[in-house]
Amino acid sequence: MSDITTSQEFTREEVGLALRNHGMHLEGLRYPITPIGMHYLLIHFDIPFIDPVTYELPIGGSVRNPLRLTLDEIKARPAVTVPVMMECSGNGRAGLNPRAISAPWQEEAVGCAEWTGTPLGPILEEAGLLDEAVEILFTGHDRGIDDGVEHDYERSLSVEEALREEMLLAYGMNGQPLPPQHGAPLRLIVPDWYGMASVKWLKQITALDKPFEGIQQAAKYHYKSSKEDPGTPITCKTPHALMVPPGIPDYLSRIRHLKLGSVPVQGRAWSGRSPIEKVEFSADGGRTWDDASLGEQVGRYGWAGWYYEWEAWEPGEYELCVRATDVAGDTQPLAPEESWNYGGYQNNAVQRVPVFVE
Numbered sequence: 542m543s544d545i546t547t548s549q550e551f552t553r554e555e556v557g558l559a560l561r562n563h564g565m566h567l568e569g570l571r572y573p574i575t576p577i578g579m580h581y582l583l584i585h586f587d588i589p590f591i592d593p594v595t596y597e598l599p600i601g602g603s604v605r606n607p608l609r610l611t612l613d614e615i616k617a618r619p620a621v622t623v624p625v626m627m628e629c630s631g632n633g634r635a636g637l638n639p640r641a642i643s644a645p646w647q648e649e650a651v652g653c654a655e656w657t658g659t660p661l662g663p664i665l666e667e668a669g670l671l672d673e674a675v676e677i678l679f680t681g682h683d684r685g686i687d688d689g690v691e692h693d694y695e696r697s698l699s700v701e702e703a704l705r706e707e708m709l710l711a712y713g714m715n716g717q718p719l720p721p722q723h724g725a726p727l728r729l730i731v732p733d734w735y736g737m738a739s740v741k742w743l744k745q746i747t748a749l750d751k752p753f754e755g756i757q758q759a760a761k762y763h764y765k766s767s768k769e770d771p772g773t774p775i776t777c778k779t780p781h782a783l784m785v786p787p788g789i790p791d792y793l794s795r796i797r798h799l800k801l802g803s804v805p806v807q808g809r810a811w812s813g814r815s816p817i818e819k820v821e822f823s824a825d826g827g828r829t830w831d832d833a834s835l836g837e838q839v840g841r842y843g844w845a846g847w848y849y850e851w852e853a854w855e856p857g858e859y860e861l862c863v864r865a866t867d868v869a870g871d872t873q874p875l876a877p878e879e880s881w882n883y884g885g886y887q888n889n890a891v892q893r894v895p896v897f898v899e
């Protein structure tokens with residue numbers, strides 16, 4: 542299998558990945574909290590089968606006090622429920638040319654769930670991190686082979702990052718027990734980063750005395766200009782807005798058809814680094830922009846609703862676009878070329894929705 546392709550067709554392997562890892566239906570942007578079955582999924586290997594009754598989570602490595610917690614012990618700790626908008630860092634990959642051969646997301650690798658769990662920090666404090674500890678490694682129960690390397694899915698965070706109060710060990714999703722496909726019985730939630738940091742099916746947590754060099758950390762999830770470029774690690778979600786495609790779709794092409802008139806357009810916008818400052822709408826492919834109204838912000842790490850009344854009184858073909866800007870002043874590029882990188886990560890170029898007004 543080649544690393545990268547300029548083909549406009551999807552390979553059998555990409556379609557296979559897309560069937561296992563479905564996206565959120567964009568009409569699902571209407572829900573402030575994404576229903577579980579609509580939330581996107583990204584599962585690198587197989588969903589592990591784990592008995593919650595005998596489940597235990599060891600916390601070890603560079604700690605004074607190694608712990609082993611059962612699920613009941615974790616659930617007995619202080620619980621919080623927070624909405625977190627999650628996005629796969631590969632979202633938008635299929636819009637890049639050439640594109641990396643991997644999950645061929647268009648723009649649907651998103652969802653905002655309400656996660657219930659216990660903060661990670663106090664558990665690490667109880668384990669007593671030694672001065673030598675520099676990173677915390679989160680290992681999943683899922684194992685597989687990627688680029689010829691056999692490994693457990695595992696990723697680390699710096700100690701400083703891991704001790705932030707927002708870091709959560711989650712066992713509930715939208716008021717239900719965490720479902721198998723989303724990491725049951727226990728997963729990490731890193732609310733401002735792209736999804737890869739939120740390790741599912743936790744097998745163990747290990748304090749490390751040197752930086753973790755595993756494949757999912759050091760090789761994947763880097764913004765690289767070429768295969769050889771070491772690149773920079775992918776971390777926080779960049780600003781991104783999406784709209785519910787208005788009107789009705791053609792079954793196969795998904796092209797939208799609208800009747801003449803005033804068209805209410807709605808969607809959501811988010812950014813990991815800072816809250817959303819502004820959402821703009823364009824009906825001419827991004828040549829001219831008009832401010833949309835901001836609606837409800839679903840928690841600090843959820844998404845912001847937005848709304849725009851588009852006056853579509855001229856029959857014709859239009860390209861609707863939406864663009865978010867965050868409080869830090871970051872915004873979205875107009876063209877995917879501006880987002881291009883070798884692994885196909887973090888493509889937050891503006892969404893383009895072709896519509897016919899009749």
Ligand SMILES: Nc1nc2c(c(=O)[nH]1)N[C@H]1C(S)=C(S)[C@@H](COP(=O)(O)O)O[C@H]1N2
Nearest residue numbers: 581582583585629681694736737739740741
């Ligand atoms: N153990 C494990 N954790 C994982 C993954 C995985 O394959 N295995 N995929 C990661 C990626 S790339 C993403 S985008 C999110 C997806 O979470 P979701 O499937 O609950 O939406 O989980 C992350 N955590």
Ligand SMILES: [Mo]
Nearest residue numbers: 583629630736
């Ligand atoms: Mo991902």
